[in-house]
Amino acid sequence: MENIEEIVGNLVIWIQNKVKDAGANGVVFGLSGGIDSAVVAGISKIAFPETSLGLIMPCHSNPMDEEHALLIADRLNLDTKKVDLTNTFDTLLDATELNKEHKMAIANIKPRLRMTTLYYYGQSLNYLVLGGSNRSEFTVGYFTKHGDSGVDLLPLANFVKKEIWEIGRYLNLPDIIINKPPTAGLWENQTDEDEMGFSYEILDNFIETGKGPKESIDKIKRLHSISQHKREFPPVFLRNK
Numbered sequence: 001m002e003n004i005e006e007i008v009g010n011l012v013i014w015i016q017n018k019v020k021d022a023g024a025n026g027v028v029f030g031l032s033g034g035i036d037s038a039v040v041a042g043i044s045k046i047a048f049p050e051t052s053l054g055l056i057m058p059c060h061s062n063p064m065d066e067e068h069a070l071l072i073a074d075r076l077n078l079d080t081k082k083v084d085l086t087n088t089f090d091t092l093l094d095a096t097e098l099n100k101e102h103k104m105a106i107a108n109i110k111p112r113l114r115m116t117t118l119y120y121y122g123q124s125l126n127y128l129v130l131g132g133s134n135r136s137e138f139t140v141g142y143f144t145k146h147g148d149s150g151v152d153l154l155p156l157a158n159f160v161k162k163e164i165w166e167i168g169r170y171l172n173l174p175d176i177i178i179n180k181p182p183t184a185g186l187w188e189n190q191t192d193e194d195e196m197g198f199s200y201e202i203l204d205n206f207i208e209t210g211k212g213p214k215e216s217i218d219k220i221k222r223l224h225s226i227s228q229h230k231r232e233f234p235p236v237f238l239r240n241k
Contacts, residue, residue, distance in 0.1 A: 141227020
């Protein structure tokens, strides 16, 4: 990425201006232990050194996720709060009468509970909620509608995954965070690339050049098409007057 220092500087100013325009005092975001949330944390700490808050929200999560989140927080000297959503998740699931066989529907409860928690803190503190979705994930709809997309600002949605890693290195984030396989942490041993069915390298290359293996391109185009509703405001019925 060219002029990474300038790009990061502009991104910091953009967040500061958006927060100021909203009459807010700072920013809050989920700190999952992954590279995307780590980059959001790093940028936020520069933009708002005293009013950036990372929420660690385990929900039947791998304990390593919290360890990595705390490692990021320590590197950035970032304020964090932990809200364990495991019991909340269990209570909600137990209250339903469904047969609990739809794995993805169950998994998507987790990011939606996190969204609710982030907005509770955001409204209480007069902070804007930041999301970590990048351009690669945004293109194929690899995010939960009204979950991790339920935010006030998407600072990384114009950067493909390889650029997120570059920014992470520029911000001097821990190597273990930059080098570990990306995962949404929806279930044990889940990884982004396994679930999507192609690598970030292939996806990023297609986004930037329109080229790649035909089978992967066809799948990327299909995922982009069927996920269009996730990138748009809900349709509104137009009355005839």
